Amino acid sequence: MPSPVESIKEKSxxxxxxxxxxxxxxxxxxxxxxxxxxxxxxxxxxQDDRDLRNERKKLGQDKAWIFMVRTKCPGGALTAxxxxxLDKLSDSVGNGTLRIxxxxxxxxxxxxxxxxxxxxxxxxxSGIHSWGACGDIVRNVVAPPSPIKxxxxxxxxxxxxxxxxxxxxKSKAYAEIWINNIPVAYExxxxxxxxxxxxxGKVYLPRKFKIGFAIPPRxxxxxxxxxxxxxxxxxxxxxxxxxxxxxxxxxxxHGVVKTYPKLAVPLFYIxxxxxxxxxxxxxxxxxxxxxxxxxxxxxxxxxVDEKGIDWFRLEVVKRLSFSPEAPKHFxxxxxxxxxxxxxxxxxxYFLGIRIENGRIADFPSLPLRSILRSIIxxxxxxxxxxxxANILLCDIDEDKKEKIGKILLENRLFPLSTKTAARNxxxxxxxxxxxxxxxxESERVFSKIMDQIEDILKELGLEKEEILFRMSGCxxxxxxxxxxxxxxxxxxxxxxxxxxxxxxxxxxxxxxQKRVVDINDIPAVVREYLEDFVRNRRHxxxxxxxxxxxxxxxxxxxxxxxxxxxxxxxxxxxx
Numbered sequence: 001m002p003s004p005v006e007s008i009k010e011k012s013x014x015x016x017x018x019x020x021x022x023x024x025x026x027x028x029x030x031x032x033x034x035x036x037x038x039x040x041x042x043x044x045x046x047q048d049d050r051d052l053r054n055e056r057k058k059l060g061q062d063k064a065w066i067f068m069v070r071t072k073c074p075g076g077a078l079t080a081x082x083x084x085x086l087d088k089l090s091d092s093v094g095n096g097t098l099r100i101x102x103x104x105x106x107x108x109x110x111x112x113x114x115x116x117x118x119x120x121x122x123x124x125x126s127g128i129h130s131w132g133a134c135g136d137i138v139r140n141v142v143a144p145p146s147p148i149k150x151x152x153x154x155x156x157x158x159x160x161x162x163x164x165x166x167x168x169x170k171s172k173a174y175a176e177i178w179i180n181n182i183p184v185a186y187e188x189x190x191x192x193x194x195x196x197x198x199x200x201g202k203v204y205l206p207r208k209f210k211i212g213f214a215i216p217p218r219x220x221x222x223x224x225x226x227x228x229x230x231x232x233x234x235x236x237x238x239x240x241x242x243x244x245x246x247x248x249x250x251x252x253x254h255g256v257v258k259t260y261p262k263l264a265v266p267l268f269y270i271x272x273x274x275x276x277x278x279x280x281x282x283x284x285x286x287x288x289x290x291x292x293x294x295x296x297x298x299x300x301x302x303x304v305d306e307k308g309i310d311w312f313r314l315e316v317v318k319r320l321s322f323s324p325e326a327p328k329h330f331x332x333x334x335x336x337x338x339x340x341x342x343x344x345x346x347x348x349y350f351l352g353i354r355i356e357n358g359r360i361a362d363f364p365s366l367p368l369r370s371i372l373r374s375i376i377x378x379x380x381x382x383x384x385x386x387x388x389a390n391i392l393l394c395d396i397d398e399d400k401k402e403k404i405g406k407i408l409l410e411n412r413l414f415p416l417s418t419k420t421a422a423r424n425x426x427x428x429x430x431x432x433x434x435x436x437x438x439x440x441e442s443e444r445v446f447s448k449i450m451d452q453i454e455d456i457l458k459e460l461g462l463e464k465e466e467i468l469f470r471m472s473g474c475x476x477x478x479x480x481x482x483x484x485x486x487x488x489x490x491x492x493x494x495x496x497x498x499x500x501x502x503x504x505x506x507x508x509x510x511x512x513q514k515r516v517v518d519i520n521d522i523p524a525v526v527r528e529y530l531e532d533f534v535r536n537r538r539h540x541x542x543x544x545x546x547x548x549x550x551x552x553x554x555x556x557x558x559x560x561x562x563x564x565x566x567x568x569x570x571x572x573x574x575x
Contacts (some may be wrong), residue, residue, distance in 0.1 A: 002293060015041045016125060038135075045448075048436070065113060068434060073128055078385065096361040106391075146337075146352075151239075167283065209300065229246075240272060246264055248263055263483035286300045338392070341415070429478040432444065440491065440495060440508065460531065486499070533547075
């Protein structure tokens with residue numbers, strides 16, 4: 001039997017629901033649960049301020065309803081004017097901050113109901129949109145953000161935009177609600193007049209679907225976490241084709257063994273000209289065969305696991321007009337971004353600036369948002385957002401480098417962290433107080449935890465060692481914790497599961513080492529692992545290489561690895 005969300009989508013008349021009618025109600029403060037499910041497709045999450053929830057409940061008051069609005073920016077590309085429009089909106093409709101996402105978009109937080117329409121219509125007016133940034137649909141398409149003028153990087157930016165446009169919903173609901181603002185559009189729309197969705201059909205996809213592009217050896221998009229990944233094979237300056245990966249995803253539920261993170265696996269190799277055809281074939285496979293009864297099992301990874309990669313490959317090939325080749329070899333070395341100053345290859349430069357946890361705000365110790373606004377207003381660089389939630393200022397003339405560098409120095413804004421290599425890689429999700437799924441803090445505590453971990457790294461002489469730390473407030477894993485070297489995943493207030501054993505290349509999964517660690521004990525627990533690393537590493541081994549040498553069973557990934565502590569698994573001889 002289809003899940004309740006499937007029925008909501010089917011009855012929504014192509015994602016209209018009663019959203020516009022609710023926006024017109026003078027007394028409304030939020031949407032019904034049914035329309036909230038549809039609102040996601042419009043790039044918006046209905047939330048409440050969880051810091052206020054208990055107190056308001058005691059006073060008999062309704063929740064403090066707020067909304068998060070997420071932009072859809074293929075490849076993370078923005079113009080200076082688009083960025084500045086979002087910056088202005090963060091004051092006029094949001095909470096005064098911007099949040100770079102791990103899918104190369106920007107989130108506005110704290111938008112109240114009465115300002116939601118103005119927020120989204122203003123985003124559209126700036127030349128970008130939020131359509132399909134959330135929901136059971138192809139999400140923002142990610143691509144390598146570095147503006148390197150080698151042919152391949154620019155082409156992947158174009159292909160990311162092209163693929164994104166291919167999978168945009170054909171429904172006119174977005175324009176009706178957020179641009180035209182015509183109530184009759186909702187009231188008069190009949191089933192017979194609703195648009196056809198040639199790719200998605202009446203009920204869209206079983207769950208969200210993520211597509212990404214990568215160029216080895218830099219895995220700055222975390223390609224193995226994508227439902228569908230295209231790894232470019234480049235000859236000279238030309239992309240000849242792609243090795244296609246399928247079935248990556250980080251989401252799971254604590255203790256529910258039928259859910260687990262999974263890395264994408266190679267499917268086949270295709271020539272570049274067959275990219276769109278292949279993408280449509282794989283997305284429609286998810287549409288036709290994905291689980292619509294159990295949303296916890298509705299991601300593409302479970303279909304690939306249940307049916308097997310050979311079955312999946314055969315079914316995809318039936319939908320193609322050509323015969324793909326066997327996957328080609330490739331390898332990655334790092335998930336890191338190009339931070340600091342770099343030549344683009346056309347006489348201009350780009351500047352990669354580290355943004356702690358992706359949060360652009362004016363902090364007491366650093367007016368980050370104001371500094372970025374000033375530079376972007378004065379020098380008009382193009383913008384690239386990265387899947388590591390950093391920002392690249394691009395197309396900067398050489399004679400502007402010194403002036404921009406002086407501004408950064410005067411304001412103590414350093415492109416890279418001045419502390420450790422690990423700090424430049426570390427990332428945490430938003431979590432409390434806005435995310436409705438969060439079981440524990442993440443962004444608001446991670447910086448202080450990393451301060452303590454950095455002290456340990458310095459003490460042990462590991463300042464320059466790239467060790468990937470990530471934190472998530474819940475097991476859905478928006479910060480991609482399950483392929484980090486060391487990660488903390490929220491279980492309850494101040495309680496975290498500890499995972500160890502991923503890699504800075506993003507090509508290995510961690511395993512559960514401790515089911516519960518108190519937040520105050522995290523630094524001491526991390527110290528134990530780092531001290532053992534220092535004692536037992538060989539030559540110049542990375543933490544990942546060391547860990548997988550002394551824990552060979554971690555190479556194999558089973559659902560139990562993410563729900564039962566590794567020590568217990570070894571006792572039970574589960575490998």
